[in-house]
Amino acid sequence: MTIEYLTLQPSGDKMPLVGFGCWKVDPKDAPETIYNAIKTGYRLIDSAANYKNEEGIGKGIQMAIKDGLVRRQDLFVTTKLWSTYHKKEHVRKALEKQLEQLQLDYVDMFLVHFPLPLKYVPIEAKYPPGWYQPGEDVITLDRAPMHECWAAIEDCVRAGLTRNIGVSNFNVQLLMDMLTYANIRPSLLQVELHPYLQQEHLVRWAQQQGIAVTAYSSFGPTSFVSTGSRRAKNVQPLFENPTIMDIAAKYNRQxxxxxxxxSLERNVAVVPKSLNVDRMKMNLQALDWKMDEEDVQAINGLDMGLRFNDPMVNAQKLPIFY
Incomplete structure (x- = not known):
């Protein structure tokens, strides 16, 4: 199997089109899961402080390196800055904590997880802190302008702590603003993308600016049923959609x-997750075939603008996408 890549700007680094997502990987399962993913052929590991499993992910990476499956330079490791660390004086300290947990000297991509500055929680008090101040259940925002946060992230590039930087869950307006002050432009935009939430204009505009795009939650509601999402429970599962099922039968695929x-037909990277090695292999095989344009267009017709990772309908009640 030939691994396909996106070439990132401005670094020229190559990022695999198919990576392994670490959201909802249980910390106790993380070392073996990441080891198996690397052994299966994944070279992009997509992580985040708020996934609460980076220590286990780091162990899995080191196990794979120690066993000679890969060298560090063969891997593309992504992680994300959590919202409690947006103040300029906290950014580097947060990344250094993540590098410590990942047992790495640098990451290949460092993303702003949400365009949402939450009140700082010291690492020594609680890590990772989640959405709330310790002992509270109400969101507290902080005065942490994104232009100052981004400048601190750029300093992490200059310090060699990350090779590339980007954003997650940003819209076009936020990106337009960022491009007016960024000295190092964002290399990547990671957003929720699946046939029920296609965000065509956002994807096209970002790509036109030389910003690569990664889809998360490529399986739509499937990823969110276990979180108790009413939206996910009340919509037809993507894998039971007749259009998807007919196309799968046509190509003898799942x-x-x-x-x-x-997503790959849109030149959008994906980061699926599975604990099952056979499904890990199957997800990688998305690189090995092509879909007819008529089938791409049929799937394009499924768009409902249906977002599942939405802090407004979740417990946080924050309308960041509205």
Whole structure:
């Protein structure tokens, strides 16, 4: 299998089109899961402080390196700055904590997880802190302008702590503003993308600016049923959608492969997750086939603008996408 890549600007680094997502990987399962993912052929590991499993991810990476499966330079490791560390004086300290947990000297991509500055929680008090101040259940915002946060992230590039920087869950307006002050432009935009939430204009505009795009939650509601999401429970599962099922039958593929291939046809990277080695292999096989344009267009017709990772309908009640 030939690994396909996106070439990132401005670094020229190559990022695999299919990576392994670490959201909802249990910390106790993380070392073996990451080891198996690397052994299966994944070279992009997509992590985040708020996933609460980076220590285990680091162990899995080191196990794979120690066993000679890969060298560090063969891997593309992504992590994300959590919202409690947006103040300029906290950014580097947060990344250094993540590097410590990952047992790495640098990451390949460092993303702003949400365009949402939460009140600082000291690492020594609680790590990772989640959405709330310790002992509270109400969101507290902080005075942490994104232009100052981004400048501190750029300093992490200059310090060699990350090779590339980007953003997650940003819209076009935020990106337009960022491009007016960024000295190092964002290399990557990571957002929720699947046939029920296609965000065509956002994807196209970002790519036109030389910003690569990664889809998360490529399987739509499937990823969110276990979180108690009413939206996920009240919509037809993507894998049971007749259009997806018909296309899967046409190519003798699984519906999950169709969902991933649809993103790749848009030149959008994907980061699916599975604990099952056979499904890990199957997800990687999204690189090995092509979909006819008529089938891409049929899937394009499924767009409902249906967002599942939405802090407004979740417990936080924050309308960041509105």
């Amino acid at each position: 519906p999950s492969e169709v969902a991933l291939r649809w």
